[in-house]
Amino acid sequence: MPAFRDLPTRDLRGLPVSAQGLGCLPTTSFYGRPDPERSVAAIRAALDAGVTLVDTADVQGQGAGEELLGRAIAGRRDCVVIASKFGMVRAADGAFEGLCGEPSYVRAACERSLRRLGVDHIDLYYQHWTDPAVPVEETAGAVAGLIQEGKVRHFGLSEPSAATLRRADAEHPVTAVQSEWSLWTRGIEDEVVPACRALGVGIVAYAPLGRGFLTGRIRTTDDLAPEDFRRGQPRFSPAGLAHNQLLLRRLRPVAERLGLSLAQLGLAWLHHQGPDVVPIPGTSDPAHLAENLAAASVRLDEDGLAAVARAVDVPVHGARYAPAMLAMTGN
Known part of the structure; x- marks a missing residue:
């Protein structure tokens, strides 16, 4: 495993993190049957390589993802920025039941996450999609209370609209917005990214490799x-x-010309979208982890960025989520 201790850093509105984080979704059952020991090893390898931002959510594995992350960071809490999310409710069988931003739910969810993670505070706590039945100001106020108590350090929103972001930020400063952003998902560029930058809010790109x-x-x-x-x-x-x-057929020669893998090209492109952008690719494969981290040091010139822009100038077939789940995002 190459050493990346000189991994660049980024500032998420006062929260310093590694320029590239690690998403923990592959450590849970969303992508099949994970190997827990391999997943723990991958998280520890990321920390060894200089990654500080590690992202999970209570909905991942119905809490199993947080428990696994807690195992992986045991004894290393001081070098990890833990990001987790609340608000997506699942039934005992794993079925999605809806969203909840009620203050009492926020507090209870935080307490459960703290126990599973085995820590006394969560560094960055996101609302996982906005509950349409609860004003976002009420949810933001609940997180603000947790911050006052020291159980949470920073407030974040996952996939808010620009209007929702502004309303929440007026109640309590939003440190980061986490949204899907990649070469085939660019919906946040028109309104959400400008709103983040107007407010000084950091941007965490999940699913950066589609x-x-x-x-x-x-x-x-x-x-x-x-x-x-x-x-x-x-x-x-x-x-x-x-x-x-077709998208890959157009991107592949660009990557080859630049001496990069497709994954590295996609991540390097995101790194060049601004100093406030932190991609969080997920993997439990050590080789893929090293490949991804190398992208943080890639420098694309204007010609390279223009070549990427030309390559992705084709329509993407299909929505990013199934209709019911897409409706839950509110976007």
Whole structure:
């Protein structure tokens, strides 16, 4: 595993983090059946390499993701910026039941997350999609109370609209917005990114490699485990994957010309979107971790960025989520 102790840092509105973080979704059952020991080893390898921002959520594995992260960081709490999320409610069988931003729920969710993580505070606590039934100001106020008590250090929002971000920030400063952003998901660029920059809010890009598609390793649904949730998402349907190979065919020669893998090109492009952007690719594979981290030091010149822009100037087939889940995001 290469050493990346000189990994650049970024500032999320006063919260210093590594320029690239680690998403923990692959350590849970969303992408198939994970190997817990391999996942713990991957998180520890990321910390060894200089990653400080590690992202999870209470909905991931119905708390199992937080428990696994707690195991992985045991004895190393002082070098980790823990980000977690609340607000997405799942039934005992794992079915999504809806969203909740009620203050009492926020407090209870935080207490559960703290126990699972085995820590006394969460560094960055996001509302995981906005509950349409509860004014975001009430939810922000609840997190502000947790911050006053020392149980949370910073408040974040996951996938808010620009208007929601401004309302929440007026109640309590928002440190970071976490939204899906990659070469095939760019919806935040028109309104949310400008709103973040007007307020000084950091931007954390989740699924920066298109949930694995932009690595070039997923060609058909046969490349996905039977229980992989991506099988139910339009972009990963047989038709979606077949159509979207065009994007990879256009990106691959650009990556080869620059001496990069497809994954490195996608991450380097995000790093060049601004000093306030922190991608959080997820992996439990040590080789992929090293490959991803190397992208943080890649420098793309104007010609390289223009070549990427030309390559991705094609329509993407399929929505990023199935209709019911997309409706929950409010976007």
